[in-house]
Amino acid sequence: MKILAVNAGSSSLKFQLVNMPEEEVVISGYIEKIGLKDSFWNTKVNGEKIKGERYLKDHGEAVKVLIEELLKYHAVESLDEIDGIANRVLHGGEKYSESVIITDEVINDIKELTKLGPLHHPGNLAGIEAFKEALPNVKQVAIFDTAFHQTMPKDKYIFPVPYEWYKNYGVRKYGFHGTSHKYITEYMKDKLNKEDVNLIICHIGSGASISCVKDGKCYDTTMGITPLDGLMMGTRSGSIDPSIIEYVSKESGMTVEEITNKLNKESGLLGISTFSDRRDVLEGAMSGDEMCKLALEMYDARIAKYIVDYYIDLGGKVDGIIFTAGAGENSDQLREDITNRLKPIGLDIDLEFNSKIAGFKEIHEGKISTDKSSIDIYVIPTNEELMMVRDTYNLVK
Numbered sequence: 001m002k003i004l005a006v007n008a009g010s011s012s013l014k015f016q017l018v019n020m021p022e023e024e025v026v027i028s029g030y031i032e033k034i035g036l037k038d039s040f041w042n043t044k045v046n047g048e049k050i051k052g053e054r055y056l057k058d059h060g061e062a063v064k065v066l067i068e069e070l071l072k073y074h075a076v077e078s079l080d081e082i083d084g085i086a087n088r089v090l091h092g093g094e095k096y097s098e099s100v101i102i103t104d105e106v107i108n109d110i111k112e113l114t115k116l117g118p119l120h121h122p123g124n125l126a127g128i129e130a131f132k133e134a135l136p137n138v139k140q141v142a143i144f145d146t147a148f149h150q151t152m153p154k155d156k157y158i159f160p161v162p163y164e165w166y167k168n169y170g171v172r173k174y175g176f177h178g179t180s181h182k183y184i185t186e187y188m189k190d191k192l193n194k195e196d197v198n199l200i201i202c203h204i205g206s207g208a209s210i211s212c213v214k215d216g217k218c219y220d221t222t223m224g225i226t227p228l229d230g231l232m233m234g235t236r237s238g239s240i241d242p243s244i245i246e247y248v249s250k251e252s253g254m255t256v257e258e259i260t261n262k263l264n265k266e267s268g269l270l271g272i273s274t275f276s277d278r279r280d281v282l283e284g285a286m287s288g289d290e291m292c293k294l295a296l297e298m299y300d301a302r303i304a305k306y307i308v309d310y311y312i313d314l315g316g317k318v319d320g321i322i323f324t325a326g327a328g329e330n331s332d333q334l335r336e337d338i339t340n341r342l343k344p345i346g347l348d349i350d351l352e353f354n355s356k357i358a359g360f361k362e363i364h365e366g367k368i369s370t371d372k373s374s375i376d377i378y379v380i381p382t383n384e385e386l387m388m389v390r391d392t393y394n395l396v397k
Contacts, residue, residue: 002026002081003392005385007088008127010119011035013062016385017075017082020393023386027075031062041065045073059126063134085140086392087128088179088384090120090227092144093170099147099391102128102140110142116170116225119264141392148182149175151217159224173229175221177203177325181211183387184322184380189216197319200310202303203382204334205326206234206276210303212310220313222306228264231306232299234276237267269295278327278334300334304341311345311375318375321347324382330358335368339377346374354379 001021007014016028029043039062040053052069056062070076087102091113100106107128114121131140157173158166165171184201199213208231212220222230222238232238245259254262262271270276273284273295281299284292311318327334332355339347347369354368357379369377 001083001393001397002076003084003086003389003396004082005086005088005388005392006127006131007385008059008123008130010123012123013059013066013127015066016389017070018386018389020389020397023389027070027073029066029069031056031065034059034062041069043069043073045075059123059130060133063127063130067134079135079138082135082138084392084396085131085135085138086143086385086388087124087131087140088145088388089124089142090145090176091117091174092142092146092150093174094150094172096142096144097147097150099141099143099388099395101395102142106142116174139396141388141395143179143388143391145176145178146174148178148185149173149211149218149221152220156220171225173221173224175209175211175218176223176227177207177209177211178218179384179387180325180382181209181213181218181221183383184324185213185216186387187380188320188322188378192319194319198314198317199319200307200314200321202307202321202323202328202338203325204231204303204323204328204331207236208233208303208325208327210306210310212313214314220310228260232302233268234278235265235268235270237263237271238302269299272298278331282331282333296337300337300341304338307338307342308345316345320376320378322378322380324380329364329379329381330360332357335377335379339369347377348373349377 003018003020005016011034013031017026019026027045029041031041033039034056035058037055039056040051043050056065076082089110093113095109110121110125128140159171161171180203181201185199188197188199189195196215197213201211201213203209207227209221209223211218228236230238245256248259249256269278269281273281273292275281275284281292281295285296323335335354336351339349349368350370357363357366359381365380367376367378
């Protein structure tokens with residue numbers, strides 16, 4: 001059975017075709033700058049990257065390119081070989097606690113939830129509609145980024161604001177990166193041969209979130225009603241005093257929408273250091289740039305703070321702290337700095353082995369803690385696409 005995993009953004013479309021149940025990636029690719037004159041794509045087949053380019057006015061044309069690539073490189077001989085399409089969708093609200101086959105009702109719900117995911121849902125919906133037109137007989141599945149976190153107890157997801165905001169408008173914590181957190185949780189259950197695992201999962205990429213997994217289910221997470229809450233990120237502020245918005249609006253004349261846009265796209269590492277990529281910030285700090293040093297100090301301190309919060313929530317009984325995603329998997333310096341900050345709770349890592357783990361190095365994963373460490377610490381590459389494919393396979397088979 002062949003399952004196509006799709007992550008459609010506002011101007012991009014990432015895809016991967018996987019043979020199931022073997023979990024063998026047949027072909028993958030990334031189409032960028034949809035709607036712009038310099039649209040292009042990269043396709044990876046048998047380890048080789050092949051670039052193509054032409055103007056793609058919308059997601060419909062991007063899907064046509066995707067289908068052309070599948071046929072051109074014989075990933076499929078016929079489109080009838082595609083058994084299901086896994087679509088990443090940002091927000092499932094309270095209604096969706098698991099992945100579902102897409103129906104007209106599901107599409108309407110995603111449209112309704114666009115008010116909670118205005119930056120992501122238009123692209124998500126454009127991808128779904130384009131595939132609905134191009135491959136009308138193939139079942140599509142919605143994989144919600146919020147689904148994994150719907151097991152949080154009420155005291156963790158309710159904000160301390162007027163309760164009618166929750167009842168009338170759905171104001172609550174939803175959490176994101178759920179597909180990644182779910183993948184790591186399932187991976188660790190298998191690794192430790194234990195269903196009721198207690199984990200602290202640090203998904204640290206351009207976007208970043210930490211989840212507290214208690215007895216194998218999400219107990220708390222850092223992101224809130226939108227992905228803006230929680231940790232300081234590449235361009236997002238993370239948690240701030242909300243009165244800043246009104247104050248800056250009065251002082252600057254900017255609207256709430258303009259300020260929110262800056263909090264999403266011009267804050268975080270970028271707002272402090274002028275660099276959004278942590279690698280650039282680290283390079284600047286090592287060269288003596290004081291603002292880069294400040295940005296790293298703020299960034300790493302916030303990660304350590306949440307780890308301690310969740311350590312307390314789990315009563316100190318933690319089966320593992322896991323670093324995953326871009327910086328989590330690839331930055332030994334980040335892992336070293338954070339674990340050094342957490343020495344008061346007994347963390348200790350093998351510095352030499354930690355320095356050898358990264359996605360671009362020979363060793364991609366492993367336990368970096370020493371025998372002296374109070375908690376086992378792991379680096380585990382996430383695989384959101386595979387988790388999406390597994391969910392879709394189980395629904396359509």
